[in-house]
Amino acid sequence: MWRTSITGGTLRDPMASFNLVDPSLAERDPDIARLIKEEEVRETVKLRLIPSENYASRAVLEATGSVLTNKYSEGYAGKRYYEGQQIIDQVEELAVSRLKALFGAEHVNVQPYSGSPANLAVYLAFCNAGDTIMGLGLPSGGHLTHGSHVSITGRYFKAVGYNVSQSDQRIDFDEVRALAKEHRPKILWAGTTAYPRTLDFAKFREIADEVGAKLCADIAHISGLVAGGAHPSPIGIADVVTSTTHKTLRGPRGGIVMCKAEHAKDIDRAVFPGLQGGPHNHTTAGIAVAAKEASTPEFKQYAHNVVSNAKILAESLLGKGFSLVTGGTDNHLILIDLRSKNVTGKVAAKALDRAGIVGNYNSIPFDPRKPFDPSGFRIGTPSITSRGMGNEEMVRLAGWMDQVVSNASDDKLIEKVAAEVAEMCKSFPAPGIPV
Ligand SMILES: *Cc1c(COP(=O)(O)O)cnc(C)c1O
Secondary structure (H helix, E strand, O other): OHHHHOOOOOOOOHHHHHHHOOOOHHHHOHHHHHHHHHHHHHHHHOEEOOOOOOOOOHHHHHHHOOHHHHOOOOEEOOEEOOOOOOOHHHHHHHHHHHHHHHHOOOEEEOOOOOHHHHHHHHHHHHOOOOOEEEEEOHHHOOOHHHOOOOOHHHHOOEEEEEOEOOOOOOEOHHHHHHHHHHHOOOEEEEEOOOOOOOOOHHHHHHHHHHHOOEEEEEOOOOHHHHHOOOOOOOOOOOOEEEEEOOOOOOOOOOEEEEEOHHHHHHHHHHHHHHHOOOOOHHHHHHHHHHHHHHOOHHHHHHHHHHHHHHHHHHHHHHHOOOEEHHHOOOOOEEEEEHHHHOOOHHHHHHHHHHOOEEOEEEOOOOOOOOOOOOOEEEEEOHHHHHOOOOHHHHHHHHHHHHHHHHOOOOHHHHHHHHHHHHHHHOOOOOOOOOO
8 A cells, every 4th residue: 555655656666665655653563553552551550560670761762762773883882893883882982981980880891682691791701611600599589590490501500509598588698608618609699689688799709709709790680779879889899790771770671791890801702702793782872871860869869769669668568467578678679478468479460460560479488389379479669669659659559459469359349459550650650651
């Protein structure tokens, strides 16, 4: 149909009109356009509590959805394998210099495609296949890429997992030290994905030094809190620090590796050409914008609000009879042990989602249940804090969660809560989403 619309006649080369007519997404692909609209609505009318998620700003989204996606630029600024890098070099240099200033890092690589590839680059820089590495076990709140047996990192390396202690559910440094001395890992990971407490990077450093390991801090979840001064920084303590850029840092989906100058060459070579081809320049631009946003006083306030909201939410949940892993939180994340409510993680997660409260079911340390329907529910405050919600909203949220979890099969009640949630959300516009 569009083939004849511009000329009124027949074109000899159909591609000519494909190029001439450059319709909007809604015109070109109404199906995808509609689905994006529907996701915008979902992200507007629901309370998004998955702690790894956030809202990227309009500015970040604009940079990410730009023509920079068109350019190939294997290599690094000033040393590329393709011509035409006049603009891209400046984009990447801005991203790097802003992140160096934001975190106080000696060297930053902004090219990893996401958090997992950033971690793989660290392995490639420091290890050979078969070497021993150590990280927090998955059931204790560690990440897949820290040596889980289902991950390449558990298959290509001899992975030793340390755990939280059974008594207080916090990282058991006696066990970390004992295992490190026994197994002498090349890499010691300090990083978590479902752990509600502050990480003591200095303690990890001591142990890494005792056994000659590289200390690698993975701050994927907490990098925004670190940037905003709401969580201690591992920069200057760890040899290498990796992060995603899309969690509390509020950038586009991406990954970064920060390191001491002495490791810069090894890390850069591991990312390219070791692991990847061309960097995602549109993402690099989005990361540069996010780094600029994260260096403002407003972002600092945001990071502290994320933590204070989590603390208030945790206290309110305790007041409603919920049981929390470690008894509370120091960061953006809360891990609920649902056993005191006599409901499983999956049943609670599905009922809460229908009520407009979106989290994820999650194993708790020493969970007696299987990972596919565990005893825990994981929530966090990064997204709702990005919408400007505060104390009052956290208290209301805890009340709704109690009602839904205690009446998980009461459809009428769930509908009523969903309506109340959507009504409250109207007062808190979401960044990046047109009203
Ligand atoms: C999210 C996360 C990652 C992986 O990030 P992706 O971008 O999903 O690959 C790595 N480490 C930790 C601790 C994380 O929480």
